Amino acid sequence: KKDIEALRILADYTIDRHCPEIKNKKQPYLELLKFVCSKHASLVASWMNIGFIHGVMNTDNTTISGETIDFGPCAFLDIYNSSKVFSSIDQFGRYSYSNQPLIAQWNLARFAEALIPIINLDEKICIKLVTEIISEFFHDYKNNWMQGIRKKLGLLSKKTNDEKLVKELFETMEKNKLDFT
Numbered sequence: 001k002k003d004i005e006a007l008r009i010l011a012d013y014t015i016d017r018h019c020p021e022i023k024n025k026k027q028p029y030l031e032l033l034k035f036v037c038s039k040h041a042s043l044v045a046s047w048m049n050i051g052f053i054h055g056v057m058n059t060d061n062t063t064i065s066g067e068t069i070d071f072g073p074c075a076f077l078d079i080y081n082s083s084k085v086f087s088s089i090d091q092f093g094r095y096s097y098s099n100q101p102l103i104a105q106w107n108l109a110r111f112a113e114a115l116i117p118i119i120n121l122d123e124k125i126c127i128k129l130v131t132e133i134i135s136e137f138f139h140d141y142k143n144n145w146m147q148g149i150r151k152k153l154g155l156l157s158k159k160t161n162d163e164k165l166v167k168e169l170f171e172t173m174e175k176n177k178l179d180f181t
Helices: 004-018 028-050 097-118 123-153 162-175
Strands: none
Touching: 004 028, 004 097, 028 097, 028 123, 097 123, 123 162
């Protein structure tokens, strides 16, 4: 049996500790999900911009605060290889460098599922709302990542062709086995 009251107590504690400004919002648990998604969009974009590979991004290695924990099998890219892994157990590339945003979103979806019982909306409406929030993760991640990569490359003003330029750069780096830094 689910202990809904314990979940609510834990979620309230989390809000008090990490994002008290949402405590009095109409739907604080949906706001908590948005907060955690935003933190992870920024965190994973930061990882990607410096070539960090976590190694094993299980849900238990994903924090509500958006901090990196459990540095087990992790490393930084030297030669750019989007499919690089650093865990001997990762035989299929689940936690590869390029999959990190996907895995973060998957982990956040598991967090969203856990919150559903306390959101207090019709279940269909609740699922629709959490799905929209989880879907926004990639938009937020991409904005954070592009902001960081523009800074890294010295692209000081946003241009419509920046994404194409960056994509071509990374394709060239991978093809020619160039240093990520």
